Amino acid sequence: MKKVALTLGLATMLACHESPVTVDAPSRPVTALRPVRYGLTNATFLGAWTAPDGRLWVAGQEGVIGQWDGSSAIIETTPTRETLTGIWGPGATPLFASGSGGTLLRRLASGWVNEPVPSAEILLDVWGLDATNAWAVGTGGTILYYDGSVWQQQPVPLPAELWSTWGSSAQSLVAVGQSGVILECCDAGRWAQVTSPTTNGLFDVAGDGSGRVVAVGTAGTIVVRDGGSWRVVPSPTSVNLFAVTSDGPGRFVAVGDGGRVISGDGVNWTLVPVRGALENLRAVSSGGGRRHAAGWYGTVLSDSSGWEGIGSGALLFDVHVPATGTALAVGSGGLAFERVAGRWQRAALPTSNTLYGIAGPLAASRLVVGDSGTILRAIGGGWRREASPFDGLLRSVWWGSDNRQVIVGAGGTVLSWNGSAWDRASTPTSATLRHVHGMRGGDIWAVGDDGTALRLRSGRWQQVSTAVSTTLRGVLVRSSTELWLVGDEGVVLHRVGEQWRTVTPPIPGALRAVREIEGYIYVIGEGGTAWRREGEQWVAVESGLPVLLLAIGGNSADDVVVVGELAAILAGMR
Template identity: 25%
Template sequence: MDGTQETLSRRGLFRGQFGATSQTEEGWYSVEGIAAGPGDVFWDGWADEQGVFVTGDDGVIFHFDGSDWTRLQCPAPVPIHALWGTDRSNLWAVGWMGLILRFDGETWHQDRGCVVDTSGKYPSVPDNTPLFDICGLEDGRAWAVGDRGTILHFDGTDWQSEDSGTRAHLRSVIALSGGQLLASGGDGTVLLRGDGGDWQKLDSAVSSNFTAALALGDRSALLVGGRYFVDANGFRGDVVLWNGDTFETLFPSAQFSRFREIGRTEKGIITLGDAGQIHLIREGEVARVQSGTSHDLLGLVCLPTGEALAVGDFGTVLVGDAEALECFAPAIAAGEVAPNWTPQESGTDRQLWGIWCDPEEGALYACGEEGTVLIRDRGQWEALPPAGDLGIHDLTRAPDGGLLAAGQLGEIHHFDGSSWRKHFDLFMDVTILSLWKHGTDQIFAAGDEGLVLHWAGDSWERMPSGTKSALYGLWGMDAEHLLAVGDFGQVMRWNGTRWDEFNAGTEHFLFDVWGRALDDIFIVGLSGTIGHFDGKRWQITPARARSDLLAVTGTEHDVVAVGAAGVAARHDGLRWHMEPTGSTAGLRAATVDRDGRYYAAGDGGTILIRDPS
């Protein structure tokens, strides 16, 4: 079922000329940032140039505006199965218990369905017949279909019932060229609505339970669905071609999973189904696409770029192109075109791994390759004596008031104001990547292979961290509340007694963490990953940057993240904005001084400053 591909010749599309192929398409990508849990089920969505709607069980409606996913208010807590509209001020949604919603551009309103009796239950009345699909014409007329042959027609003013001539459950309705409509559903039911408004049952000669259809052009369509096979103890999918006169089952020898949806993207025709099944019809071939999930995929949302989202069980949201949602990113305002960051002369061409502002004295330091340590003195960066021969990744204040520098081979060096001495040696090829200090005698260090070290006043002790992943960044409120982030979305939380996993909902590498409070924490990482913890849950913001984000820091007013290729992003309290830096150097560390000036350090000795004005 997972490895079968078939060939569909476009020249022979209506002649049934098919053959096998062994091609498999590259996979889809998981969309992050939508606050969905494992119990959520998404059924469908709709998109325009301004953003994306995704709907599901319990009246869930999420909207993505190019920056954030927001859950919108819904008048009824029942599953929403399908959406259609001419634009977002004329957008319809249908669902369980006959629910029909209309969006006016700002708010969702209930137009029909979800009738309750005196006990607060849904009675068995025609208005509560479940609806599963909706489509319409450019003039605003719409049709919705559902159980027991239900077909409703919106004539521009009201919803009225139309006689379908069947009691079969209908699951799909599409518009054909010339204003005709095609509805389909259980037991091979296919209905055609002609120009006169009457529905005619067609002889499909296929017993499949059709769930979706796609108009191909002049009075023709592809229908998909599935049938239960006792010998297979499960459903198998069907693809059926209607050429305007007859029906033909395509790929009869292929053992597809049951299909749930079909749509068109710039890459070709996409089919979705059970167990994460995605197939692509393109250039005369049908190929299995790697979805990266085993969850049932139920809906396809076509994006204005020609890409699409796939949605389904367990809060699954996938996209066919990793950068597809960037089309909704708000443009940088005109006032932000000039670089907000200006370069400073560092006096070195060594790669800089860290930059740090001493909270006690306000002094600024940077560190990097070959023991490089810089200090900013009277507006200029000056080099201190090298802290050994190896790379230095982070700095902090020593318990006695000196300076600590940590880095490669697990070495920690101490500077007393004139010279360095070795403060600690792990005697292992493990790099210390981050330091964090609280008070006068509590210091933590983290690094490769899950390394965590702790200084509690007398000596450095290695702690069991509960992970073998590299830990790149540390941040905490105090010695009993600390976070470390690392490979494959790893977030570890220290509670004063032990380290435990703290799932952030992403598998991207995380390179840094910073927060204002325990309910206001930011993480950044691979491919522009940005996450925020509000005290209850993590929310992963869809990437506004293609480049990796390597460092994050902030003030009570804003937050800044920097990363590869000179990328920088600023959160103003409401949303993230990309900022030009005028640099293409990788920015590997960031800090902020007492006056709210941000500093970023990175490749080739690069140091940039962002003035708060």
């Protein structure tokens, strides 16, 4: 199950590629974008529950509840925008979902409705035995009991924040929470605090139905009770564990930060391999012979054939579309998709860091850059990690046809490839640089925060005034005398010679990328729409998918790919 209300901050960066030579007579342009794949939501899921028939429900931010039936998924309508942290039910109906602001929802045949409860505390978890015995726990030592008709408060011996509850019967219940607090019930209907072997926070608790109960928490903490007192057992991980479930005697699974999944009998645990991006996981559930985990950015995993993703609403920040070979899109938490034989599928890259930029002349020769100084080079059919002289955020990479390779990132960072290693260049700014682009044998430009624009000329990076203070997200160098810049607040700048011209934008919102394809200038950004420049006008290139678009790849209108939020991948159509 569960659960931690999170404040998620997302940095959005763009792609970088060398532009093709401008043609005097443009061919037929891209006129539409066709969604190829996309996730249902980018909300973080904090609770999960699997029905006896194998159907999965997940709940999370903004009141989002999703349902998977094994082959398709939908978002269900709810009457709240509160963060939902727990979900449980004795069957498909009723289901209960708990959350912030004293929110407790009930799923009936007609849909989700608000349940009246005698508390305004955050209800961090909901769990029950059947349709007439359910409990919700939360902040301020809150425990609510449902008898099949109304929710009522139960007395609690201390005002601790309670994160989870589980029981084998109405006379044998457990609740766990902050600072290792463990409560047990019921002696004459009363909850009592018992001795805990840890002061670490405990986020979830579950039992296997044969007497063994497990709770997990911060720093990989695992505590067990199997007939006697609670004790700490060795953990194979030090990351925070947020959820645990069991689907039978001696069969436990726990999940946590960094996409970590561990399994064991409750006492002995091992790490479990996970394929694909390693987003933080906040919930796990089991039922109907299936186990599922869920977490950040709409991530959902299944163990039907080993643990791997079946859903993601994470961000794809960049895409590389070579003339031949496999196209590759990269994004949050090492998320990657590759196009093989015309179909997009998950790809495994050797990192769990968020990846922001990708470039290269060929599918077998490209660079990927990202968080924590991550630099990956495709070589020999695999990937090689390269040492970076900067261990911060790397946002964009450009690989010119003359084999020059440049990476930019936070703190005014510029890295250049010397043929055997990366050198850090001196720059006149500490602003975050968000995109880099250049031309064969000519100038290279980088743009970023506060209207920053840098130009590599005669071997030196020089700052160029743009007369704007907004964040610049994309740069397109068309020739030695012409370039385009785009950024937040609808900024579009066109430079010819030494003169800047402010161009009326297609929208007042953020523009994330600019690219030239067969003589046409395209920009993308908010609203799921691209725009094509024709004369002094912008022409909309619609997608029908209202998401933030972050990068555009391809050099031919026959093979254009656009990526963005909800892990969306869209194909250009003439």
